[in-house]
Amino acid sequence: PPLLPLQMLWLLFLSLPCLGASPHPRPLPIVPPAPAPERELVGIVGGHSAPQGKWPWQVSLRVYLYRWASWVHICGGSLVHPQWVLTAAHYWGSLGVVPLTKRAYRIHAGNVYLYGGRTLLNVSRVIVHPNYITAFLGFDLALLKLATPVRMSSRTRPVTLPLQSLDFSLEDECWLTGWGRGFYFEPLSPPYRLQQVQIPLEEEGACEQGYRRFLHTRANGKVIPEDMLCAGTQGRGPCMGDSGGPLVCKKKGTWVQVGVVSWGIGCSMYELPAVFTNVQSHVDWIRQQLRRRR
Known part of the structure; x- marks a missing residue:
């Protein structure tokens, strides 16, 4: 195994599960919230508020919580x-509840404000x-297949x-977006606006060695899998709360998705990068599913 048992427990404790986005403590606002200052430092560690329409592919996966009688971002x-929506597998894969619960999920798209009043989209397949x-x-x-296609717009x-x-390098301009926490103990605050942060890609060998030093492991096998x-x-x-979200890099004037948020240690509190599923490693599988299941 790539990690020792005790070290794996430590990693699990500080990993980035979708459900780790704790819902806000009050019912959702009924009216759309007021705009946030453009540089307000809330959500995504070190990030700031994203302009409306800048990242038009970003979506939020919601689950209904009876405690708040609301569809809450996870x-x-x-x-x-x-x-079709691309996201992380670790929420469904760990619970094994896909066939029974796909109708219990909704997708929010087209608005930087989580609770801005837009109609939520049904999920028909996971x-x-x-x-x-x-x-x-x-x-x-x-x-995730949506019950009906999203209407394309700005x-x-x-x-x-x-x-x-396509080749990616450490010099590429890359951005991460999401509605996750701004710090390990700091949930995203009202008006729940999408956050963005520019982050650098990390060299594979340096990332592997950094995690090995942090985990004090000499176990055989790689800590960072080949497809990450x-x-x-x-x-x-x-x-x-950022799990499943996109990491995009600009190539020849086009934003290309290179990663899906998967896991990490302590919400960027340490000198370690986060770990993403490498989309390029799975792009053939993704395209195959889209062709096969239309």
Whole structure:
């Protein structure tokens, strides 16, 4: 195994599960909230408020909580097709409840404000990557089919998937978006506006060695699976509630999704990048599912 048992428990405790986004303590506002200052530092560690329509593929996955009688954000995702959302597998894969609960989920799209009054979209199908076991072993991907396609507009548009031949470098401009916590003990506050942060890609070997030193492990096998990549720095990266969300990099003037938020240590409190599922490693599988199940 890539990690020793005690170290795996430590990693699990500080990982980034979708459900880690604790709902706010009061019922949702009925009216759309007022705009937030453009540089307000809330949500996503080290981030600031995103302009309306800048990231039109960003979506929120919701679950209904009877305690608040509301559809509450649990994790992020991205539109990769008018009727398909790409997200992380570790929520469904760990609970094994896909066939029974897909109707209990909704998708919020087209608005930087989580609770801005837009109609929520129904999910008709959930496809977890067949090789998924746990996020720490890779293959942390899932596809959600919407009951009806999203109407394309300036606020809702699919992200570009990477070609297999595309090369990414540490010099590429890359951004992370989401409605997650701004700090490990700091939930996103009203008006619940989408956050963005520019983060650097991390070299594979340096990321692997950094995690090995932090975990004090000499176990055989890699800590960072082959189909994952690292990005972010201390004070800039994802936190609970950002899982499943997109990491995009600009290539020749086009934003391309390179990663899906998977796991990490302590919400960027340490000198370690976060770990993302490498979309390029799975782009053939993603496209195959979209063709097969239309």
